[in-house]
Amino acid sequence: MSGMMAMERVRVPKTAEVVAQAIRMQIVRGDISEGDPLPSEATLMEQFGVSRPSLREAFRILESEKLIVVRRGSRGGARAMKPDVTVAARYLGLLMQFDGVLLSDVFEARALIEPLALRLLAQDKNRASSAKKLLATIDQITPELTDPRVRAEIWMSFFVQLFELAGNRTLSLLYGTLTEVIREELEDSMQDLSSNPDDDSASRAVRKVMAMVVDGKGDEAANFWMGQMFMLQEKVARLHRRKTLVDSASNRP
Secondary structure, three states: OOOOOOOOOOOOOOHHHHHHHHHHHHHHHOOOOOOOEOOOHHHHHHHHOOOHHHHHHHHHHHHHOOOEEEEOOOOOEEEEOOOOHHHHHHHHHHHHHHOOOEHHHHHHHHHHHHHHHHHHHHHOOOHHHHHHHHHHHHOOOOOOOOOHHHHHHHHHHHHHHHHHHHOOHHHHHHHHHHHHHOHHHHHHHHHHHOOOOOOOHHHHHHHHHHHHHHOOOHHHHHHHHHHHHHHHHHHHHHHHOOOEHHHHHHOOO
């Protein structure tokens, strides 16, 4: 009708969604701690005024988000869990697969993000201690360590630690989610790129950038590392060519 605003249909959430949101917020706020049991089904049904099927549907929603684990049987029940990046990574991965994102594109994104962590680390008053911890991780990669998968795992733990020490939780979660999406591809690429235990150029680069961090030279460290990462991205692009995340997923068992 002219002169009247078009009214959009309002979606009323299902009962199970309302119950799931209420329990979700209790877990997120810490009212229910990790590992704590949720009240019994009978108690929750009375508390929310819902049927057993609605409550169990709410449990399925929370289980899919890895916020609870439900054990069956006489000694079973629902317990709260701490959410992790795998949940976000699953949905991000689907979006990236749908868009046909190239693996080299993801590595390029990492090349842009990792220098941010180094810049933040260089501004931190505890940067010398953080750099020492990171170097201790890299020191695990020795010429005697010839297993490429183990070497790759150490590199992965180095980057996770780097973002944790950088101090920006949002950036750490974003990087962790992105890494989880392509964890297997990262491990494969790092195995290919670090398969020669006599080539310690990457370790030398880490020591050089850590020296910049300790000196508080954040911009210099970030620029240096970005250059290193773009060289890595070019190698990955050559290894994977036009490989997409869909190609990677289809090759997994």
